[in-house]
Amino acid sequence: MSTPNHRLDALRGDAAPVDHNARTIAALAGNPGCDRRAVLDAAGIHKQNTAVHLGHPAPFGQSPFALARARSFEELVKADGCAHLLRLLRDTLGLSIPEVAYTDIADVGGNAAHQLRHTHTRAELRRAAEDDERSCTLFDHPLLKLPVAGHEVYLEPAVIAFQIGGRFHIVEIKSFAIIDETADSAQVAAASRLSALYVYALKALFEAEGIDPDRVSHEVVLVCPKDFANHPTATLLDVRQQLASLRRQLSRLTGIDRILDRLPPDLSFTLDQSPAELARAIRTVEARYAPECLSSCEMAYFCRADARACGSLDALGRTTRDDLGGLESVDAVLDLVGGDLLASPEHAEILGQLRHVGAIYGEHTEAKAVAWAS
Amino acid sequence: MGIVTSYARALAVREGRAQPIATVRHLHLSARPMVFIPLKLAGEAAAPLGAMVGTDPADPRLLVVPQPRNRDLRFAFMAELAQIMLPYIEGFATATETVTGRNERERYLDAPQILVPGGRAIEFVRLLGRSTRFRRTDGPYPVDPSVPVLGQWLTFLYERTEFAGSSALVPVTEALALHWATGQSPLEDANLATLLAWISPPPGLTGQEAAAAAENPLDWPPAGPDTDPGFDAQVLQHAIRAYDASGSPALVRQALRTQLEPTWRLMWQAVDQLRGLPEAASVAERWAFDRDQYTREVARLADGGPPRGRRDQAGPAAIRLWDMEAAQQTYDAQRAYDDPLVMTEHRATGKAFTGEAVHVDADRRILLPGGKKPVPRPLVTVRTGDPVRLTPGKKVFSVHRRKQSAEIVEIDGDIVVVQLNDQLAKGAGVPTAGDAVCFTELDLGGRIRPGFPTGEETPWTHGGPPAAYVPTDEDAVEAWS
Numbered sequence: 001m002s003t004p005n006h007r008l009d010a011l012r013g014d015a016a017p018v019d020h021n022a023r024t025i026a027a028l029a030g031n032p033g034c035d036r037r038a039v040l041d042a043a044g045i046h047k048q049n050t051a052v053h054l055g056h057p058a059p060f061g062q063s064p065f066a067l068a069r070a071r072s073f074e075e076l077v078k079a080d081g082c083a084h085l086l087r088l089l090r091d092t093l094g095l096s097i098p099e100v101a102y103t104d105i106a107d108v109g110g111n112a113a114h115q116l117r118h119t120h121t122r123a124e125l126r127r128a129a130e131d132d133e134r135s136c137t138l139f140d141h142p143l144l145k146l147p148v149a150g151h152e153v154y155l156e157p158a159v160i161a162f163q164i165g166g167r168f169h170i171v172e173i174k175s176f177a178i179i180d181e182t183a184d185s186a187q188v189a190a191a192s193r194l195s196a197l198y199v200y201a202l203k204a205l206f207e208a209e210g211i212d213p214d215r216v217s218h219e220v221v222l223v224c225p226k227d228f229a230n231h232p233t234a235t236l237l238d239v240r241q242q243l244a245s246l247r248r249q250l251s252r253l254t255g256i257d258r259i260l261d262r263l264p265p266d267l268s269f270t271l272d273q274s275p276a277e278l279a280r281a282i283r284t285v286e287a288r289y290a291p292e293c294l295s296s297c298e299m300a301y302f303c304r305a306d307a308r309a310c311g312s313l314d315a316l317g318r319t320t321r322d323d324l325g326g327l328e329s330v331d332a333v334l335d336l337v338g339g340d341l342l343a344s345p346e347h348a349e350i351l352g353q354l355r356h357v358g359a360i361y362g363e364h365t366e367a368k369a370v371a372w373a374s
Numbered sequence: 375m376g377i378v379t380s381y382a383r384a385l386a387v388r389e390g391r392a393q394p395i396a397t398v399r400h401l402h403l404s405a406r407p408m409v410f411i412p413l414k415l416a417g418e419a420a421a422p423l424g425a426m427v428g429t430d431p432a433d434p435r436l437l438v439v440p441q442p443r444n445r446d447l448r449f450a451f452m453a454e455l456a457q458i459m460l461p462y463i464e465g466f467a468t469a470t471e472t473v474t475g476r477n478e479r480e481r482y483l484d485a486p487q488i489l490v491p492g493g494r495a496i497e498f499v500r501l502l503g504r505s506t507r508f509r510r511t512d513g514p515y516p517v518d519p520s521v522p523v524l525g526q527w528l529t530f531l532y533e534r535t536e537f538a539g540s541s542a543l544v545p546v547t548e549a550l551a552l553h554w555a556t557g558q559s560p561l562e563d564a565n566l567a568t569l570l571a572w573i574s575p576p577p578g579l580t581g582q583e584a585a586a587a588a589e590n591p592l593d594w595p596p597a598g599p600d601t602d603p604g605f606d607a608q609v610l611q612h613a614i615r616a617y618d619a620s621g622s623p624a625l626v627r628q629a630l631r632t633q634l635e636p637t638w639r640l641m642w643q644a645v646d647q648l649r650g651l652p653e654a655a656s657v658a659e660r661w662a663f664d665r666d667q668y669t670r671e672v673a674r675l676a677d678g679g680p681p682r683g684r685r686d687q688a689g690p691a692a693i694r695l696w697d698m699e700a701a702q703q704t705y706d707a708q709r710a711y712d713d714p715l716v717m718t719e720h721r722a723t724g725k726a727f728t729g730e731a732v733h734v735d736a737d738r739r740i741l742l743p744g745g746k747k748p749v750p751r752p753l754v755t756v757r758t759g760d761p762v763r764l765t766p767g768k769k770v771f772s773v774h775r776r777k778q779s780a781e782i783v784e785i786d787g788d789i790v791v792v793q794l795n796d797q798l799a800k801g802a803g804v805p806t807a808g809d810a811v812c813f814t815e816l817d818l819g820g821r822i823r824p825g826f827p828t829g830e831e832t833p834w835t836h837g838g839p840p841a842a843y844v845p846t847d848e849d850a851v852e853a854w855s
Contacts, residue, residue: 065418069416320559324380357718364397
């Protein structure tokens, strides 16, 4: 039996692997039951190209205006040796920060190889943790590594690790506004999930180095524009809850090797196959579609088409699924109500409820249905 | 949501079109609503990019900000918007009626109603209001006098949306989803184009097929305020550069027109769709409350009322919360009383039951504890097919006589015995055997708000008496970049 990494490479073929980043891992952790996403991500498959080849492109993409704004805000915060950032850190953490060393780990002698940058990150952080003399350091672009579903992935560095007096904080710079001390809750939630992932990876790194992981703070510094201006402001986000749920979700991710064991040995997801062949190959790995996937997974439109084709209730959203008490499909629901299908004992209760609803519903809509048809 | 909606969704998939989940319209629809479709620049908190606005489907007004990062152009946009919106909003402050009763007052006969595509547009209205209401017409960064007034009105309209049942500022997708269940998920229902595709698919297409076609952002651009990232990259960026180079907004106008016109047509199609439903019984009462609030705001602004502060103070916040909860309770109950399909949901979950009065003891009198003489307390025995999950002693209300309260005495299989407790003057309000009856625990509310401490009485637990809010110079010149 070949090793999981070999098998994953074989699934991808000659195409270059796509890196995980905090966003993809957060999306994966958000739907831990989806084997399809786990395998495609672990194999580094370009999901967008795959979806296009299958004829179900996801209309993803970021506006150039949003990207430009994010970039210019980040530059502003980091300008003049992170002058803004230091001021904010003094204010939010209430620290008197005397002097600061700034280390950008992104360039290691011009060599950007992952392994090298990661080794460098480890060395730098280790030195900072052990050396009491260096009172305060900012590490930009630390490249962290994380085992996901039994597979080591690198985290694209988009944060700063800040060390003061041997205590480490993650600093996340986001360009959504905090207006009158409140921000869009969905964006704060997404930012907390991403930050939690960095905290988690940093703690893992410390543990591997034999350093106390509690020296990584669960309080993340979130830097955002204040009100309608471009002026930065900072707040502390407590990500303990996100950290706990992340830990739970990552542990629930089925080990990749166990999924791979169930797949046919000659399986391949390369794009030189016909769309029909590729679709058949993809379908051998089970997906767990939910409408939330539409905003977080490039494969979502393909999976949705499959879910709809078999009348799965998943396509109608979690609430509907829960309301209909564990029934699987539209046909199951309507045939039970219509009496064309016999209910199994575990569905007896929902059947009673549905027949009752179906009867009253028919009573009140029949007259209208006639009017509609005409 | 609930089992009726979920059942209707399943049915919609099989039937290939949206299924009704209401038999009447649960919101007020003005004879002359104003449709407002704002767009914002991606990545910015509240940078307006353009808007289509108007009261005549055949005559939309297109406003654009050819360089959305330019502060002066933004305020010019707001001033232009004010020229269209303020005459509409203020134009309803003409004829009044006198409301008699405990709190006698005048009330305008009609009020403005603004329709926007969805919840994101509502949030954008809030931010537009927030970024303009503190502005001043003098000082370092003067703005057109109409801008802060519009800011106050947008803030007022946004705040009405926090109260269930208000029809002052309506997100149309949510209004449609209240009346029809589609064969897609609630998440996808937020897309106006696919939602309408399910509700009224073009001839020859199923809802599923029509919705799939409506997902193409080239044919059906997003209803805003967020624009399609592809449009931003391929069209808008170029058009804004052309403006920067030439000073001519023509390309930006043309680009935004393509993004807004399809949504404009959909908005009016949605209005027609909703007009096709008869208005529910309680809508007039809720709209009267909207008119009351409008009347108060007109008077407040005429008195030079200051813009609402950035944050609520403890006292007003507590009152607001109480009012919001009361509005929600009344709204939920009224919708069920008004609409047998909405009531179906409560019947399915055992909070309501309908049936036939099989026996009525109209002359029953009992001696209440501490009472001196027996009072009438008729008993109605109901046979129902509903799974009743109410317990003896539970207070219920009669749907057919809205103010009458009753209580459950006994439940035995499909037989429920109910004791009527009030509204019994001269034997009225008692059903006779054979009548159809419906009782529910849903309470219409309508109680008077309890006394809350005044500002000066704010307890120390809530920070003590707050300093009065005075708009500051800082607020007025706040950056909007």
